[in-house]
Amino acid sequence: MSAIELRSGGTPAAYRPFPTALKFSLRNQTRNRLAAILLVAFVPIWYLLMIAMAGHKPLNFRMYATGRMLSVDGGHLSLISAGLNALSMIVGFTVFDAIRKTLRFDRRLVFAGYRQSTLIAAKTLATATIAAGVAAYAALVMLVFWRPGPAGWLAVLGGYTVIALTYGAFGLLLGVLVKGDLEGFFLIIMGGLFDTFLQNPLGNPLANKPILEYFPSFGPMQFAVSGSFAHTALWGHLALGLAWATAFALGGLIIFRIRTRSRTHPR
């Protein structure tokens, strides 16, 4: 065991650890050019493609909270599904890439004296901020194609924010867990595709089946669709989505804590 003397205070520090860590975590997570291009270009193109593909034929969508089957515009439903899908990939990829690239650097910061809890809190807040910002952008772009009314739009925004948080947390978990970039990207892309496409009843035989309840996008999809089509707020389903986000984030942060810990202890 080593014994390291800790610097005792007296003179105030020039930079406070939490704001500094938050600022630079945000900077690291917003410097991914590919993710920025995906966000700006891919989201509207994806919406356009999905609405062109789906048309406006009616689709049946099951609201699990009430058991009701809604008959909804297939194009509008596909817009919600496309938004969830785009967010799962963009936010998941952005956070995964940022966490993975800075893991050794974070470890060095911990070794230099940063409290792990400070770094963890800063990373969590940075991830949540990015997720909320990207979700707001995707929800705003959706208005070009469909205007569901203020309450309906807020429901879509709520669903988008939660899926973005979920996949941001998933990206964090993979960023500290997997060994190679390829594994991480593959898991995010395939996971997001499977998860969000299964929720859309457009040409999907598994749609409206109970198995969908076990996927992370189930809650956000139910919340967004019920709010925008039936003007019903399924808060429990939104909370279910948040539970997925919390579970992924907790797993990721525990592994982050283990992987960045210093093996020296003060005497």
Next chain:
Amino acid sequence: MHKSYGRHQVLRGADLTVDPGQLVAVVGENGAGKSTLLKALAGTLATDSGRIEVSGTLGYCPQDPVVSDNLTVDQHLRYFAAAHHLPDLRRGNELIDRLGYAQYRHQAAGALSGGTRQKLNLTLALLHDPDLLLLDEPYQGFDWDTYLRFWDLVSDLRARGKAIVIITHLVFEQDRFDQLADLTSGRLTPRPANLRQPGQTTEDDHVRH
């Protein structure tokens, strides 16, 4: 200290004592376990058994620069100043000037040359003016001028009573060191003064230069 990777025993009772103001070189062939030894000393790698006692603060400069490509040199200083709870950036500014890369302060680390990244790597290790320095091949990628600046800096540190351990292939100027320790078969053996040859290079140096 003892450390194995699977069946491969890298450190088999490696033992080293460094006093304040002393400059020690750890020398060994590729794969001898030099970086493993330094990581263990720095506390970034768990050992199988053994004990490390450090009096004072510790600074560690890893072999490959551990910097964040998206942050500028100045932002690195601020980040590590926050980590060390430093009252100002005076020491960081001084190090940047001494190592001669002030013109890159506002450039992102990802856009820096290998040598400048290494200067930043070294600056981060020295920022809090530690009492013990562990430097893993610290002059990799330095040009001759920076190499000389580095040794000026080391001289000052020694004069101020800092203990320094340098891992190196290059023992081109053996006289600079107070002690040379050969890492062979997982153990450290002090090289007697009479076996030192001024200007001698190790086998690896012949390959590298």
